[in-house]
Amino acid sequence: MWANESVFYQIYPLGFCGAPKENDGKLVSRIHRVNDFLDHLERLGIGAVYFSPVFQSDRHGYDTRDYRVIDCRLGTNEDFSRVCAALHQRGIRVVLDGVFHHVGRGFWAFQDVLKNREQSPYKDWFFIDFHGNSSYNDGLWYEGWEGHYELVKLNLRNPQVVEHLFSCIRLWVEQFGIDGLRLDVAYCLDHDFLRQLRSFCDSLKEEFFLVGEVLFGDYNQIMNPQMLHSCTNYECYKGLHSSFNSKNLFELSHSLTRQFGPENWTLYKGKHLLCFVDNHDVTRAASILQERRNLPLLYAALFGMPGIPCLYYGSEWGIEGEKSQGDDALRPETPTPRWDELTGWIARLSEIHQREKALCFGGYAPAVLTNRQLVMERSFEGETVFVGINLDDQPYPFCLNRGQGTDLLTGEPVDLSAPMELPAFGAGFWKTMG
Secondary structure (H helix, E strand, O other): OHHHHOOEEEEOHHHHOOOOOOOOOOOOOOHHHHHHHHHHHHHHOOOEEEEOOOEEEOOOOOOEEEEEEEOOOOOOHHHHHHHHHHHHHOOOEEEEEEOOOEEEOOOHHHHHHHHHHHHOOOHHHEOEEOOOOOOOOOOOEEOEEOOEEEEEEEOOOOHHHHHHHHHHHHHHHHHHOOOEEEEOOHHHOOHHHHHHHHHHHHHHOOOOEEEEOOOOOOHHHOEOOOOEOEEEOHHHHHHHHHHHHHOOHHHHHHHHHHHHOOOOOOOOOOOOOEEOOOOOOOOOHHHHOOOHHHHHHHHHHHHHOOOEEEEEOOHHHOOOOOHHHOHHHHOOOOOOOOOOHHHHHHHHHHHHHHHOHHHHHOOOEEEEEOOOEEEEEEEEOOEEEEEEEEOOOOOEEEOOOOOEEEEOOOOOEEEOOOOEEEOOOOEEEEEEEO
């Protein structure tokens, strides 16, 4: 699967492009701004762009009005098709947000139910009680997502709903050439629907990638050969920033050992979770870290640990944003890319990650582990890469006793059998055979 050797880049288009917060019905082509990032993405070594919702919605994209039409605040289907073609020309794949658990109140079929009630041919597309009422005083009750009644839950056991969603996915492949889907709130999705989805997508396009948003629990429940290829690794997202802020790298190492370690009980050995330090729903990495100087080390851990690294637009040059200030603070307009020392460091890590099979496919073992130091051991098919992180303000001496190798950051040969040292607040990547 191509995704297992890729670096992803997430864009929240409505924010990224500076669209109005509410759908004002005005058609303005803004999505072409992505083209201004093409050189930037290529320089970062991005293999796939994951777009948060792009389809017509009431407000924020996750309240869909029509899966078949690009949101007018972003442009037309033809506009988005040209953006996707430009990305594909650079060798960058396209993954869209599949928001299939719920729709917005403006969704055309739900509007028909509000108008025609029991006579609507779409009444069974949702979970409706015509003898109740909603907080919107519709004269009927319906099930929303986790109590949010602006998000109307779809009946994914209705064959007509499934047929409609699958026809839209086919349209996205035909018009935009998409290469995969990220399934919103995948932990809420009906498992039979996920099995149907996997079978349909496998028949639609070779190596079509499916990754689910999962916040908790055993990811294997929906990440398996019958359902999804991957899930979001929220366990290690929490472990990353928590370990760095508490200067207790045992927490991160414990999660990685539990997920990818050499023991028989390892949960996700051989699987590839989508890993991140921030996204559109959580505080930006530059704001959640207590010491901003640790940002380069945080990304070293992201690119060094098992999984598919995913960057969130703007964080590669240290954009700040607090969840406590609302979602809009996490999703700012970003008309032009920036390139600074952090961006260059991430680009170097991206290049190393994609080149080294041990980083894409290797398991995990802690070669060195203290509260403030961690050296990960990643091995695959006779090659081993060590990834070192030092959160201390003093150099850290250690020994690997592993013979001759290469410093992947400098390209210089290194004797891994001799005493080594991690610089203060520093990171290292070293490769050896065997």
